Amino acid sequence: MILKNGLCALPGADALERRDIRIDGETIVGIAASIEPTAGEDVFDASGLEVFPGAIDPHVHFDEPGFTHREDFLHGTMAAARGGVTTVIDMPCTSLPPVTTAANLREKLAAMGGRGVVDYALYGGVSGHRIEEALASDMEALAPDVVGFKCYFVSGMDTFTAVDHYGFGGAVAKAAGLGRPLLLHAEDPGVVLPATAAMKARSIAAGRAPSWDDYVDSRPESAETVAVASAIALAKGREGALHVVHVGTADAAEAVAAAGATCETCPHYLAFGREDFADKGSSLKTAPPVKSREQSARLWRLLESGAIVYVASDHAPAPESEKRTGSVWTDYGGIPGTGTLFPYLYSEGYRAGRLSLRSFLRATSGGAAARFGLSGRKGAIAVGMDADLVLVDPSGVYEVRGSELLSKGTITPFEGMRLAGRIRETMVRGRTVWNAASGIIAEAGYGKHLRWGYR
Numbered sequence: 001m002i003l004k005n006g007l008c009a010l011p012g013a014d015a016l017e018r019r020d021i022r023i024d025g026e027t028i029v030g031i032a033a034s035i036e037p038t039a040g041e042d043v044f045d046a047s048g049l050e051v052f053p054g055a056i057d058p059h060v061h062f063d064e065p066g067f068t069h070r071e072d073f074l075h076g077t078m079a080a081a082r083g084g085v086t087t088v089i090d091m092p093c094t095s096l097p098p099v100t101t102a103a104n105l106r107e108k109l110a111a112m113g114g115r116g117v118v119d120y121a122l123y124g125g126v127s128g129h130r131i132e133e134a135l136a137s138d139m140e141a142l143a144p145d146v147v148g149f150k151c152y153f154v155s156g157m158d159t160f161t162a163v164d165h166y167g168f169g170g171a172v173a174k175a176a177g178l179g180r181p182l183l184l185h186a187e188d189p190g191v192v193l194p195a196t197a198a199m200k201a202r203s204i205a206a207g208r209a210p211s212w213d214d215y216v217d218s219r220p221e222s223a224e225t226v227a228v229a230s231a232i233a234l235a236k237g238r239e240g241a242l243h244v245v246h247v248g249t250a251d252a253a254e255a256v257a258a259a260g261a262t263c264e265t266c267p268h269y270l271a272f273g274r275e276d277f278a279d280k281g282s283s284l285k286t287a288p289p290v291k292s293r294e295q296s297a298r299l300w301r302l303l304e305s306g307a308i309v310y311v312a313s314d315h316a317p318a319p320e321s322e323k324r325t326g327s328v329w330t331d332y333g334g335i336p337g338t339g340t341l342f343p344y345l346y347s348e349g350y351r352a353g354r355l356s357l358r359s360f361l362r363a364t365s366g367g368a369a370a371r372f373g374l375s376g377r378k379g380a381i382a383v384g385m386d387a388d389l390v391l392v393d394p395s396g397v398y399e400v401r402g403s404e405l406l407s408k409g410t411i412t413p414f415e416g417m418r419l420a421g422r423i424r425e426t427m428v429r430g431r432t433v434w435n436a437a438s439g440i441i442a443e444a445g446y447g448k449h450l451r452w453g454y455r
């Protein structure tokens with residue numbers, strides 16, 4: 001098949017360039033100014049469309065098995081496909097059982113493995129409640145099937161608990177030895193737990209209902225900067241194995257980059273500040289919470305410079321009954337983000353001029369592919385790579401509607417946002433999995449399990 005006349009985002013280029021792309025089966029086999037079809041070869045006319053590498057979303061919670069009333073693998077990957085995401089990496093902590101042992105991983109693969117419409121990789125989990133087993137044998141047993149490990153300094157889950165500093169030090173050493181990153185939810189419990197107690201007391205003392213300011217103040221910027229400082233100290237000599245997830249505080253991101261570790265941020269930290277809770281309420285609730293608009297502006301600059309290597313969605317939806325409980329303390333923290341990740345960064349990053357083309361490509365695909373051992377076949381438009389492509393109509397406008405995301409979760413802080421550009425087609429390994437005319441085309445189970453070093 002030949003994709004003809006598209007404006008293509010090629011590695012290292014400063015601007016889009018008109019190219020023809022030849023795809024044979026699952027793979028890009030030719031890129032040139034003009035490629036003539038052979039007899040009987042299909043031609044897809046991409047005139048007027050921009051062609052980007054399929055986005056990689058390396059931080060999603062698809063919750064299967066266990067919490068599938070919030071999200072399942074089919075709906076999560078459908079939402080990804082609709083949003084131009086062709087590979088997701090699923091978190092180990094929000095399924096039951098959590099992915100902390102090889103047996104649990106097999107159970108997860110059996111539950112969700114035949115259901116995705118985009119490609120996927122998995123993380124293994126390091127939970128505080130079985131840290132000794134993790135270090136003794138679990139991490140090693142999981143390593144062949146996962147592209148990294150995930151742990152928390154502070155966790156709201158009974159089924160996946162936080163690690164202490166000593167356990168984290170052991171886990172980062174183990175991960176480094178296994179050649180996998182250790183991903184850390186970096187908020188310090190010594191800040192978050194007493195701050196939360198103080199903020200709960202504050203509203204009671206004032207004789208008023210808890211407010212969104214109480215929630216934001218219960219997880220202040222210092223929770224992130226202190227956690228990151230600890231993590232860097234504990235990872236000394238193995239900083240390259242440390243990856244800090246969903247950073248919302250620019251000082252924390254700067255410290256991570258300076259230490260030679262890596263971090264990600266999320267669209268909600270780039271798009272919103274705490275002021276926005278007044279309008280958006282619990283649709284904006286995440287942990288960590290969004291900070292100030294000044295932080296957002298700094299995060300954009302760190303993303304452009306490469307100090308933040310990529311953007312992930314932290315997709316974690318919940319139904320209305322859990323999302324709107326009537327209290328800022330009990331409303332579910334998490335948003336359905338995988339469908340808005342690429343459209344938001346395309347519009348507000350690349351098109352708005354906050355990100356160069358190169359930084360946009362690193363942030364949406366190349367950075368994550370390199371970090372998680374997938375860059376042999378994923379993360380760029382080049383000969384020999386999987387034909388994972390997203391085709392964008394640059395003249396279109398996409399108005400976000402939670403009810404149209406294809407996720408089980410419909411409550412999004414991006415509701416009503418008007419974004420430049422409209423996705424027309426998402427291809428995974430040479431096959432259209434979603435397009436604007438027909439919706440989801442791929443059958444459930446088309447998505448493939450990717451392991452570290454996939455080629």
Ligand SMILES: [Zn+2]
Pocket residue numbers: 059061091314316
């Ligand atoms: Zn998460």
